[in-house]
Amino acid sequence: MTTDVVGPYTKSDARLIADGRSAPARRYRRYVKELTDDHGGVLVVGQRLLIERTAMLLTRLHYLDNLVLRDAEFTQHDNNQYIAWQNAVRRNLVALEGGRRSFLDGFV
Numbered sequence: 559m560t561t562d563v564v565g566p567y568t569k570s571d572a573r574l575i576a577d578g579r580s581a582p583a584r585r586y587r588r589y590v591k592e593l594t595d596d597h598g599g600v601l602v603v604g605q606r607l608l609i610e611r612t613a614m615l616l617t618r619l620h621y622l623d624n625l626v627l628r629d630a631e632f633t634q635h636d637n638n639q640y641i642a643w644q645n646a647v648r649r650n651l652v653a654l655e656g657g658r659r660s661f662l663d664g665f666v
Contacts, residue, residue: 567639582617589613597654605654612650615643 578587593609594601601609622640625632 585620586613586617589616608650608654612647615647615650619643619647
């Protein structure tokens, strides 16, 4: 039995097999927790889904960041994926901010 390496281009089915103890799984859970805490912990379904998707993108971006920091080969494909994922994270964070309620709403 072989163990596949989980990386930024790992297919979704292979990620689902992981038991949650791997470094990427811990990083993913940390991103979900931080984003959830930042939004007060009480989320509607759309916010939760957006946070989970953003956490997955951030986890994948982490691997590409490490390629750059290790001065490893960074292909044109890596560059294109990095830009696309980074833009998706930015759009997700903007969408999450738009759904945030201000604490001042209770006073108005």
